[in-house]
Amino acid sequence: MSDDIKKVCAREALKLIKTGTIIGLGGGSTISYLIQYIKEDANLEVKVVTPSVKTRLLCIQNGLEVLYTSAVEQISVAFDGCDEVDESLNALKSGGGIHTKEKLIASMAEDYILLVDDTKFVSRLTFKHPVVLEILEDSLAYVQHKVAELGGKPSIRTSAAKDGFTVTENGNLLLDVHFEQVDDIAKLESELQQIRGVVDTSLFVNVATKALIAGESGVRLVSGTKN
Structure with a gap:
């Protein structure tokens, strides 16, 4: 995903955040742009939980309050990336090795939204990643x-x-x-x-509620159901 597409995706994600809520943020450069946009929005006040050490530090550097996940029962919305997601919103994550905490935060969230480019969106998971x-x-x-x-x-x-x-x-x-x-x-x-x-x-089944799919032609929101 090019930087421009990541920025567009992050802008769309920003629209899904309500002020006065606790949100979850995963890792990756799209999340980094989202943090920047949250900081720049004077009307948006949120607190953050994150499974990512890098994201935690970035939030703190940008003046966002990061809560201990262990003290939070429920959050409004969480955003994360993945290696691949399909039309049923089954997703596979492989790289970071923090999927246990990612899945915990996903379960705490009313909405768990994956931010990906259209090359990662497939009709059915291919399992080319482990x-x-x-x-x-x-x-x-x-x-x-x-x-x-x-x-x-x-x-x-x-x-x-x-x-x-x-x-x-x-x-x-x-x-x-x-x-x-x-x-x-x-x-x-x-x-x-x-x-x-x-x-x-790192296999996410019935976890994601939505996916923001970004591409050259824009961003579309795919919705599913969460058990």
Whole structure:
């Protein structure tokens, strides 16, 4: 997504925020533009919860009040990005490894809106990106065995910038699982969640309520239902 398209998307997102509310903000450059626009709008007063350390710092630098997520029960609207979202608003996130907290904030929100460009909007999830599992360290071999039974190819996440495995803020490991073919997306999410040791997955099913799809021809809002 070009910077211009990201800015247009952020402007549209701004229109969906009501003053005097608590909002959720994920990570990424579109969110960065949204923070800038919130700061510039003198009539808009909001408080923020975020799963992202970078977003937290950016909000603080721009004078926005950031609340401890642990002290908040419900928020008005949350915005986030993703790697891919389909027409049923199933979404897949892979990169940041903070999906457990992202999904928590999504569940707290009356509206959870994904901000993406039209290259990430597909008729049905393709699973070209892995499903990421946050798992307890002790469960590593067991979870790898169980996801292999489901047809997944697991690989534990490491980083060139760190010796050993990548560890989440919660002290857990990240397992990237590639699936070649998924016949029932909701069933896969349910089966992964039921594996003991899995904290949460980066597959978002019945979580997003809307998606703002930005492209050269403008921005459109796709709505779904949230259970």
